[in-house]
Amino acid sequence: MEFQAIILCGPGSDLAPLVSPTLPKALLPIANKPMVYYPLEWCQRAGVSSVIVACSSGVEPMVSQYVTLGYNSTQGSKMKVEVIGLDCETGMIIWNLKDKIKHDFILLPCDFITDLPPQIVVDVHRNQPLHTIGTGLWYKNTLDSIDKKTLKPNLTIHTPSSALHPQLLDIYPPPKGNSQLHVRMSMLWEYPQATISTSLLESFVYVMSRRVLDHEFGDSVAVPSTNAADKNGLLESKDWKKPWTTVIRDISRDSWRRAKESERDTMRFFIVPKEYNFLRCQSISAYFEANRLILKQTPFARPPQTAVAKGAAIGRDSLVGIGTEMEEKTSVKRSIVGADCKFGRECRLSGCVVMDGVIIGDNVQLDNCIIGNGVVIESRVRLAGCTVEGRYIVRSGTQSKNEVLRGYSVEGLLNSSDEDIEEYDEDDDSDDDENINESELEESDGEGISDDDDDLFDRGR
Template structure:
């Protein structure tokens, strides 16, 4: 196996706590399939037969049951739990599973939904024999501008400033907006000497999909101060591309001191397998001329990116993105899972009388819809009951929800096991798990979390 897939599914959903306070983020339904099924389906479509799935201990059993029994995943999944009491970053997780990693690794977040071909990303990684190759996209930017259900927030999404070479595939500069000094982008002279043309992008999204050399994980065991891949490891590797090993910087150092320093230097972890060197010289994947003439042979660390410029790509890490992706998923399912038949209206669903359910909707298993109901651009979860004369527009209704007669629900998310009383009117609201709601609300978060904050 060339790349060992690792699905990061232990995230707590800190940016969408109204939805995750009683549910695990990775199991939140998108189009009536759990969120974490989508990246696993990507891997399955790319031909992978096994993967490591990292989850919190508290839902490891549930995740395994949902994916194998309900989603019918054929891949062999090795579930590894991490303690619920630990707040580890993605780099911390790699250290935790180091003994399970035998080859170069493919890391993918459980909240990524994309129709990108993993083969295309792998081709860039192979061509330049990259240390790390990231998936970048400017497609998800639209979701940051869509108003989210619930209380209005003025918080702006954080940007990353990414410098690319003239070909647009080598990452020369990478820093989060929060790390900028007085909003000034500083570029070293050594970088500009090698790459006088640097294109700085602030509208690209790091999709949290990485192809990475195995030796990087060995380095992380030494560099324990690095906690996350995106926020710390990637900027660190990007800067190190144009550095030199410490051995070259300390020519007159005593041998014992030199040995201690080199052991901590990132360059000492880079594989020097003679067979790999022969492969590099003869490989048809590696371009030894042009860009590679100066960059490939001159740098032992190389950071690259694949930019997805068409199709669909988004991360479900905010309430607004979760809501919008659910609205779009009915038209995307065929492209995302062409080999899996997912009906827009489950055969067990009962739609009474003159009710109308739009073609851009999804209706789950065991749903009962009363008479004179109108449902547009919405997802109705499993085993829901919708009363007579109800209007549902641009909304996401999760599993086991009971909606009474004559209700009007617009632009809202209603969490599992909730009950919306007759004649209620919800506009741009979030209803928490197991809530009973009656009345008229606009831009409200009707959840235990907000009630505790108010008290």
């Protein structure tokens, strides 16, 4: 069975101040490779025929340039990769790509890191019962190093995970305060052993049948009128003009709302096995942990001669980019350093992520820090557990701990948005269930990496 893949690239505002108009989330480096490289590489191992990378129209040229000049030219991949700019809900993105989707497809986020072989996920879907329309991947977070406040687990209702083919039944946000969860009796009559999971996180990895685009929602068929196009030229459909998680929820509910029908579409449910790592880079702490994971898995690569020519000491547990220069008595341990950086004398880096083009003066100490592109750090600076925005200048003698160092502008404050996560359309629910707010239904971060107490990238909590 041939598969296509669709990679969705969100704005990543929860990764501020690392993302910017010139550095979108999809291109944010993890171990000196753009974030979108990892799902592309996962798709290549899965043997998919073609990939569509969907991002906002504002960053489409930058992402396209990387795919053309960066990924395709270096990987030698025969996989066809197309970048498309679409500014709409994720459900509408899929709907507007329907003419390009010729086969069953794999839907992926741009921000996941895993060592789970793609063939396992594909095989699980292939072995599902006949009327399975899709298989979703869920995971549990086991990393204490990821800020738990950034994790937003939903109440995921499913048949027992011990069953041969677990089925997804419903999704709710967690009740607030002492509010009650209202579950439909029609579901409980048919699935009396339904399980409510409070710790599972949505990976946003789905293997879907092509016929999902023809799925009938309730009593209506999701077909737009011939003249239903908005000002951006996007086809409209009330059943698809919503976040993808809402689409999945509605399909799952239809499977038991229409219980008397002999043929009905079902969503299946698969949990990442505990022996594999899975995390999503949806927060600063998760991004930091992703670099840690990749660094552990990367074989030792000899640093460029420019970095060691003057006697700098670079540990075998570190990764240094091309063109980086370091002066004598500089030490780098358990760190990732980007390309074309310049380090002064007697600098000490431990457990840091340093992006491209950073300039560091003499006698600087950095512990468990993330340093953005083009940052200038003057002499005698001491930073611990800090995140520094790209292009920021850290003045000589600065001493900071667990702070975010960034510049602010009136324009930036006026244009700032806190909607990195998708929001549920509260008017799309046709029954009496509680309205769902996807700010709490967001597919969340991090998971599954065994923290072996090696203090690698151990930022203060």
